[in-house]
Amino acid sequence: MASVNVDAELVRQGGMLQKEEKLIELSNGCICCTLREDLLTSISSLAAENRYDHLLIESSGISEPLPVAETFTFKEEKTGVSLNDVASLHNLVTVVDAASIFEQLSTMDTLVDRGWHEVEGDKRTVAHLLCDQLEFADLLLLNKCDLATEEQLGAVEAFLRKSNPAAEVVRTEHSVLEPDALLGKARFSLERAEEHPHWLAEAREHEHTPETLEYGISSFIFRARRPFHPARLHAALGGRPRAGCLSKLLRVKGFAWIAPWSLRQGVVALAGTQLTVTPGPVWLATVKGAEVQIDWDPQHGDRKIEMVCIGQDLDHEAAHAELDAAHTQHLLLMQA
Numbered sequence: 320m321a322s323v324n325v326d327a328e329l330v331r332q333g334g335m336l337q338k339e340e341k342l343i344e345l346s347n348g349c350i351c352c353t354l355r356e357d358l359l360t361s362i363s364s365l366a367a368e369n370r371y372d373h374l375l376i377e378s379s380g381i382s383e384p385l386p387v388a389e390t391f392t393f394k395e396e397k398t399g400v401s402l403n404d405v406a407s408l409h410n411l412v413t414v415v416d417a418a419s420i421f422e423q424l425s426t427m428d429t430l431v432d433r434g435w436h437e438v439e440g441d442k443r444t445v446a447h448l449l450c451d452q453l454e455f456a457d458l459l460l461l462n463k464c465d466l467a468t469e470e471q472l473g474a475v476e477a478f479l480r481k482s483n484p485a486a487e488v489v490r491t492e493h494s495v496l497e498p499d500a501l502l503g504k505a506r507f508s509l510e511r512a513e514e515h516p517h518w519l520a521e522a523r524e525h526e527h528t529p530e531t532l533e534y535g536i537s538s539f540i541f542r543a544r545r546p547f548h549p550a551r552l553h554a555a556l557g558g559r560p561r562a563g564c565l566s567k568l569l570r571v572k573g574f575a576w577i578a579p580w581s582l583r584q585g586v587v588a589l590a591g592t593q594l595t596v597t598p599g600p601v602w603l604a605t606v607k608g609a610e611v612q613i614d615w616d617p618q619h620g621d622r623k624i625e626m627v628c629i630g631q632d633l634d635h636e637a638a639h640a641e642l643d644a645a646h647t648q649h650l651l652l653m654q655a
Contacts, residue, residue: 409505413456418466424591446591457506477536551645557594573626
């Protein structure tokens, strides 16, 4: 994250290194781009010694796990060698602060506000970064359990399982973990990672109204065949503070038909208080000669809204009604 590697110095001062071992520092850059070749070179060098069983890489707290995983597929131009050729990725771990996760989700701060940004113009928010780190991980360490009540821990754990059903959740204090829990089990799957953009896949496997869990964390899928009105959508999800039942939402993610975008999908993401809507792939209905899909409307093709909504103490019916109110009033205007 910076030219001064504070963590490396703390490790040195802590006396944790055996004399014959090595600490590899990669400073002032991003694993996924400027440091990618350095990472390949360093790991290749360690692998060539043929005496290490495991390698731990700790990226900065503002790193996103998905592009770090993608780095393993990067091939060096001159040699054609990739990280996958010299090492295999076994686990992606995210440490979760049990005492403050909901507070961080509700913050309006950007990374720039906190001085955490990697480059000028970094527009990421703390809440969105946190969700990215939670949702693309194989192991979630629910840490600082000594600072939270059992009820608080249950609520956080329920949220984690809703956000990332495939991840293993382990409670810790002071990040103390038996080495074998991390090093003795390979959880990462490239095939599963490649499917990550299909957020709704897990939800479709359980087509029923979710029961209210013990700690009030539940989810529902909002589906519609009418476009959102941008101003109404912003008023419903982007207001600070949000009003009505939608104030109970913690996370929303999915694809939406948004007026006046008749060509492209809108990718909707709500993380705590932060709402973003960005252009996504084109609707197949706009592609000449595209095959008719299973879920295809005779008039509007594949244009639709499909979003997973996760919240605490969430009234599904009322929240659904409030999202319904964000539609456009005149569907015929959107046929062009």
